[in-house]
Amino acid sequence: MNYICSIILFYCFLLFSFYHLQAENNACANEQFQTIQLQNFEFRQQVESIINSNQSTHKINEDILEIPIAVHVLHLGEDSSVGSNISDLQIQEAIEKANSLWRNSFVTENSLSNDIKVEFCLAQYDPQGNPSTGIVRVNASSLPQYTETGIGYIEAVLQGIFGSDETQTKGLSDWNHSYVLNIWVVHKIAGGWGGYAFFPFGNNYPTDGVVITSNSMNKNSTTLAHELGHAMGLFHTFQGAENGCPANDLCFIQGDWICDTPPHKRSDCNNSACNNSADSILSFKNIMSYCSNRYIFTKEQKDRIRNTIFNSSRRALLQSTACSGIINAIPTTKQEKGLISIYPNPAQQEFMVEYPIKNNEAIQVHLLNIMGEVVFSTYLNSGLTHPIHLNHKLPIGIYNLQLKNKEAVIESTKIIIQ
Ligand SMILES: [Zn+2]
Structure with a gap:
């Protein structure tokens, strides 16, 4: 009713x-x-x-x-x-x-x-x-x-x-x-x-x-x-x-x-x-x-x-051939690499973060839900690729993934957890 x-x-x-x-x-x-x-x-x-x-x-x-x-x-x-x-x-x-x-x-x-x-x-x-x-x-x-x-x-x-x-x-x-x-x-x-x-x-x-x-x-x-x-x-x-x-x-x-x-x-x-x-x-x-x-x-x-x-x-x-009569080449997509990359995305409990981290650099990864609450956090080691394993299953949705050094958020991107 x-x-x-x-x-x-x-x-x-x-x-x-x-x-x-x-x-x-x-x-x-x-x-x-x-x-x-x-x-x-x-x-x-x-x-x-x-x-x-x-x-x-x-x-x-x-x-x-x-x-x-x-x-x-x-x-x-x-x-x-x-x-x-x-x-x-x-x-x-x-x-x-x-x-x-x-x-x-x-x-x-x-x-x-x-x-x-x-x-x-x-x-x-x-x-x-x-x-x-x-x-x-x-x-x-x-x-x-x-x-x-x-x-x-x-x-x-x-x-x-x-x-x-x-x-x-x-x-x-x-x-x-x-x-x-x-x-x-x-x-x-x-x-x-x-x-x-x-x-x-x-x-x-x-x-x-x-x-x-x-x-x-x-x-x-x-x-x-x-x-x-x-x-x-x-x-x-x-x-x-x-x-x-x-x-x-x-x-x-x-x-x-x-x-x-x-x-x-x-x-x-x-x-x-x-x-x-x-x-x-x-x-x-x-x-x-x-x-x-x-x-x-x-x-x-x-x-x-x-x-x-x-x-x-x-x-x-x-x-479509509608405008030219010939098949247009599909515009190519240029692989401009940003500093941060996540894959796979959407992900489940495990994914990779790619980001160059120097020795002795303290970088933390934070995952925030749509309420802005930090639901997962860990430090990353030096190097380029960083496997992430979520220690608990998160609800399906879009999350904000942030990389932080001691002072501030230095990178931010979105990840879908499914
Ligand atoms: Zn309208």
Whole structure:
């Protein structure tokens, strides 16, 4: 009974916060759903493994990653370039804008943002290998509820609004998900959102891809850049702000799971009670916020995006022939060795720490749980490799492994104990 009550309360809470959301100019329909997804074990586990790959000693190099896209315009029967059947030029300009934000070349390079070194290219060939503009136009007006309400999505269902069947709508034009990232341009999203996108974590959704309204798909909007951020693994900067300031003590697994985006509330775009530091601008102007004039991706968001691409279903897109007609070489991963390395990771009771320790140097290894409590500690001998044997079984989870000398923590990395 208690369980049922808490489910009802949870959905009431979602409905309550939903009404606030619609007032935002930049609102996208990911918020409630991603909060639900984060309750899912498999989803969280995959995000954790990608975070862990952030800490890998095999840092991904700076090659530009090309992600092929196809744009499906699901219009209401208008002529091309009229109404929701937006022109090729408008689509190309919207993609250029998104690329300029992702490459940090919009107007001029901005020192607060980062070049993600990812570019989205309209497919030049369809899945059968025929030359294509990468833009497909379909009259979707005969789909029940599509004209009146727009495409249906879980966020609107939570609000009691039922648009057209999502799978059926996307099924009107849908290219192989390993060949392109699909973008559906719709005249309306049930509930009045500007866009939404699926994460490549957890379930492999058959409806995977980005949805954006025809009004938002233009050179003046940042919505496409934002939705592509979700599609490549980024949460909102205010994720977890349903009950006030998002928790941030363990910034790598709380809030948006990114440490260099200070916590803020959704509507905090100039001042924040959550974080008063000067670097709050990194969240206030972040592409993954709902604030206006957003243009920033942080360094850690860049790492998250690139690690997501390499460690999720998005990786297949790097080998697609959609943009070039030839198989792209998979960008190589450069083996830049950091000073500390742990393997295997995830580990059980035994693992190796690789770190150069000189004679007479007193280095201690500490393992901290998510509460910040030291759950294991030992001294390391001189040398490069140090076998660690945990003298007791630890609960499954992410731990912070620190190396300390007499004065301070000198190295820190994450390890998953399973
Ligand atoms: Zn969003």
